[in-house]
Amino acid sequence: MIAALRKEMLLQWRTRAQFLAVFVFGATSLLLFSFAVGPNAEDLRKFSAGFLWLGLLLSSTLTLSESFHAEMENRALEGLLLLPADPRVLYYGKAIANWLQLTFLGIALVPVMVVLYDAGTTRIPMLILVVALGAAGLSAPGTLYAAMTAQVKSKQTLLPLLLFPLIVPALLASVKSTSLLILGDPMGSLGSWLSLLGAFDAIYWALCGLLYGRVVEE
Amino acid sequence: MSDLAIEAENLARRYGRRWALADVSIRIPAGSVTMVAGRNGSGKSTLFRVLSTVIRPDLGRGSVLGFDLKKHREDIRRSLALLSHSNYLYESLTARENLEVVADHLGIERTPIPMLLERVALGSRADDPVSTFSAGMRKRVSFARVLLQEPRVVLLDEPYAQLDPPGFDLVDSVVRELKMRGATVLMATHQLERTAGVSDYALTLEAGRVQSFTAIGARA
Numbered sequence: 475m476i477a478a479l480r481k482e483m484l485l486q487w488r489t490r491a492q493f494l495a496v497f498v499f500g501a502t503s504l505l506l507f508s509f510a511v512g513p514n515a516e517d518l519r520k521f522s523a524g525f526l527w528l529g530l531l532l533s534s535t536l537t538l539s540e541s542f543h544a545e546m547e548n549r550a551l552e553g554l555l556l557l558p559a560d561p562r563v564l565y566y567g568k569a570i571a572n573w574l575q576l577t578f579l580g581i582a583l584v585p586v587m588v589v590l591y592d593a594g595t596t597r598i599p600m601l602i603l604v605v606a607l608g609a610a611g612l613s614a615p616g617t618l619y620a621a622m623t624a625q626v627k628s629k630q631t632l633l634p635l636l637l638f639p640l641i642v643p644a645l646l647a648s649v650k651s652t653s654l655l656i657l658g659d660p661m662g663s664l665g666s667w668l669s670l671l672g673a674f675d676a677i678y679w680a681l682c683g684l685l686y687g688r689v690v691e692e
Numbered sequence: 693m694s695d696l697a698i699e700a701e702n703l704a705r706r707y708g709r710r711w712a713l714a715d716v717s718i719r720i721p722a723g724s725v726t727m728v729a730g731r732n733g734s735g736k737s738t739l740f741r742v743l744s745t746v747i748r749p750d751l752g753r754g755s756v757l758g759f760d761l762k763k764h765r766e767d768i769r770r771s772l773a774l775l776s777h778s779n780y781l782y783e784s785l786t787a788r789e790n791l792e793v794v795a796d797h798l799g800i801e802r803t804p805i806p807m808l809l810e811r812v813a814l815g816s817r818a819d820d821p822v823s824t825f826s827a828g829m830r831k832r833v834s835f836a837r838v839l840l841q842e843p844r845v846v847l848l849d850e851p852y853a854q855l856d857p858p859g860f861d862l863v864d865s866v867v868r869e870l871k872m873r874g875a876t877v878l879m880a881t882h883q884l885e886r887t888a889g890v891s892d893y894a895l896t897l898e899a900g901r902v903q904s905f906t907a908i909g910a911r912a
Contacts, residue, residue, distance in 0.1 A: 553780025
């Protein structure tokens with residue numbers, strides 16, 4: 475697992491300029507969403523959590539599909555499988571690396587959201603936890619589907635088509651949790667939403683790890 | 693243990709409706725070097741991809757070192773190295789890092805890597821990204837990768853392609869070294885005269901079928 479993760483981190487470090495490009499894409503998305511609502515500060519604040527996660531979701535499709543570019547370029551993934559490397563180890567290495575990248579991206583987008591929508595919170599550690607759990611919900615199935623679509627010509631279209639319906643429960647829980655942190659939680663329901671998010675994360679990570687071998691092997 | 697490293701019986705593989713391999717039956721003795729000849733599209737690469745368990749045969753059965761092609765893929769992969777048309781390298785990593793990835797995944801020491809890179813004449817470019825390499829240099833890194841694996845069976849798919857004359861000599865010396873180590877080598881090539889000098893057997897494929905399998909050199 476350490477070997478797989480080290481390789482992924484090294485690949486991400488070498489293509490770090492791309493992280494900046496994806497961040498700019500996400501930030502631009504947040505800016506464009508604000509135009510849809512208009513200048514009403516109350517509305518902007520109300521929808522800020524949803525817009526943050528939509529921005530992260532759209533950015534994630536770029537990150538996830540790009541994470542398999544290096545694997546497919548010279549069939550490097552096939553080379554690793556022939557060593558033989560355990561497909562599950564390769565999956566978790568890549569999924570963890572994608573999760574870290576999406577978590578950093580989400581955290582980087584939060585200040586943009588605060589500035590654009592005036593939607594801050596004092597519960598910063600909790601917000602980071604929500605971003606991390608939500609990013610885990612995106613990266614686990616996202617890595618699996620990115621592997622499935624990596625060799626398809628229209629992968630940029632196919633990946634969101636396959637991924638978005640699957641991650642609706644995790645996305646819903648992430649938006650609701652973030653919204654409760656920004657707008658307040660008078661009913662104390664944050665814990666329930668976080669539990670739901672954590673449960674879906676556990677299901678995604680377990681199931682996708684099992685299925686990855688079937689996806690990458692003939 | 694059998695004296696045969698590779699056995700195949702009526703092996704067949706198709707892509708869509710076209711049979712790339714049909715009714716291939718071969719018996720390759722352990723420790724031998726076999727030259728695999730045939731025109732473009734004759735099934736050489738498909739045979740190598742089936743034997744290395746990249747793809748499964750549609751019909752027939754086969755084994756490598758006694759391990760069944762369909763049931764014991766992991767065991768075969770542990771003992772076999774494939775030099776493919778795809779070089780299996782990460783473009784953004786250096787030559788050294790690419791080999792380190794292989795060593796780390798195999799769970800072996802990284803210590804032989806500098807020596808191997810010197811061996812393939814890339815010692816001075818070890819820390820350059822592979823994306824800056826020519827096709828021939830990438831091939832040399834792939835050879836270092838094969839040697840790092842210390843395989844018992846080696847499949848070299850057009851090893852001379854893209855190499856310069858010193859590269860040709862490198863291939864010959866690597867094949868001789870592998871043979872001395874007791875490895876079984878299959879080499880698909882169009883450089884027939886050159887390869888005949890280091891080969892024990894010649895296997896000729898035509899339209900996915902075995903046309904001939906003959907002993908050459910000292911074994912003839």
